[in-house]
Amino acid sequence: MIYLDHNATTPVHPDVVEALLPFLQGKFGNPSSIHWAGRAVKGAVEEAREQVAALVGCEPGEVVFTASGTEADNMAIKGVAAALRGRGNHIITTRVEHPAVTSACGYLELQGFEVTWLEVDRDGLLDPERLEAAITDRTILISAMAANNETGILFPIREIGEIAARRRVYLHCDGVQAAGKIPLSVRDDGISFLALSGHKLNAPKGVGALVVRRGVKCHPLIHGGSQERNRRGGTENVAGIVAFGKACAIARETMTREMGRLKGLRDQLEEGIIARISGARVNGHRERRLPTTTNITIPGVGADTLLMALDLEGIAASSGAACSSGTLKLSPVLDAMGRTPEEAKGSVRFSLGRGNTDEEIDRVLAVLPAIVARLRGES
Ligand SMILES: Cc1ncc(COP(=O)(O)O)c(C=O)c1O
Structure with a gap:
């Protein structure tokens, strides 16, 4: 075959399976519990956060674990829309984003937001000048993918990040296909939000992450307990998170x-x-x-x-x-x-x-x- x-999707790396198995067997605690069973898994979740952060150039405290790349994209887009709706109602994205982004933006259009859908050329490339020209004083977010899932085409994220910083607009980057394949740095690329998915880089399905830069305003998508520093309610998928962390470490090394x-x-x-x-x-x-x-x-x-x-x-x-x-x-x-x-x-x-x-x-x-x-x- x-x-x-x-x-x-990708097969799960054997070392990732080995890393996650103890968390399906003996290590069953809830990371929010303060007793021995909770403490035994809390450390592993925090180590995974460091491993994810090291792959994409951010602080561990900026990594919010989610259930998928789709959830991460939705959290960034809808979360910024909710947090900044008093400041502006304009979002810029491209016609070639994954449905996780296009559908979230389409939903916001129905809620009264205005979305600019940028064109690409015959090679699939995005013109950063056109992107900059689309920014208005009502623009609250640019959402652009690092690498396209259908063609692999890369967008010039660092250049877009510089524009976003200069024009004081948040940049959400869908990094689901790019992470682990090309170097990405949230810090150096001027990214405010970065969406990631475990199953695209040899971890299991059902785990992802959204990097949320420190100080950036974003409402939660899922309300509940105070997990993930109040950014995402719900008891963590510990085995999935540990696996995701290990997969990021392997990707970084190799x-x-x-x-x-x-x-x-x-x-x-x-x-x-x-x-x-x-x-x-x-x-x-x-x-x-x-x-x-x-x-x-x-x-x-x-x-x-x-x-x-x-x-x-x-x-x-x-x-x-x-x-x-x-x-x-x-x-x-x-x-x-x-x-x-x-x-x-x-x-x-x-x-x-x-x-x-x-x-x-x-x-x-x-x-x-x-x-x-x-x-x-x-x-
Ligand atoms: C570019 C891109 N963004 C987001 C997603 C969604 O990720 P997930 O399958 O983890 O929901 C995918 C999955 O194909 C993707 O390729």
Whole structure:
């Protein structure tokens, strides 16, 4: 079985499993309890907070654990809207954000907020000057992703952070796909909020985090007890948090080496496909993107049929965001990049991760051209 859908989710790293198991077995305490059972887990939660903070360049006290990246995005966007509604009602975001951001912004539009949806160019790139021009004295938040889930395209977060700081507007960055793959620094990049998700970097599903810079105003999304310094009520998912922390530590230690290796494999796959399949084209800028992702249009085939044929060969890939596959809606990301519905329908995403090998890429390159030829009626 060959798994090339790591932007949907990743396998849990064996060392992460080992780190979390004690918290499903003997160490069952509630971190808010002051007795021995609580103390035994409280320290582990705080260590995980340090590990997450070290990966993304913030203070441990700025990390708020959540149940997902989606929750983190919602918390930042709705939390700022609630906290600053007296100051302004304008939010700037882009047309290619994940639904966790677009749906939260769409919801706020229904509540009377005004949202500017910035365009991207054919390469999927965002123009920071256009972003700056959209800021008004009513703007309270810019929400821009670090790396796109469908294409891997990177936005110039540091440049956007400088604009946000100069114009005194908060910047929320969806770092779910970028964290652990490219260097990110909340401090140096001028980010006010950063959303993260455990299952995208070899931790289990059901845990994420929102980094909230010290002094930044944001209301909680989930009201309850005083957990997470009153920012997020609810007893913590201790095992998930410990796992997330360990996964961040592994990502930090291995990022440079592993991403260099995966970029080599991704390029080999991409060049192989372009050389072997007529008309195949990469969607998005070839340099400014994650080292692990390629999104390719293969004219004359439907991505759904192609993905089914690959699945029969034991190869898992995807046609875009995992949460929208199985629906008939075309990718809003490729639409925003000016692709026709026909082009979008024939687009496949391969996203690589830590387990992938040279042999796997060779095997994909051995079977894919024949599948495409069959689907095109050429063989
Ligand atoms: C860019 C981006 N943001 C947010 C999310 C949502 O994360 P989660 O699955 O943890 O809710 C995803 C998941 O695909 C994503 O790719």
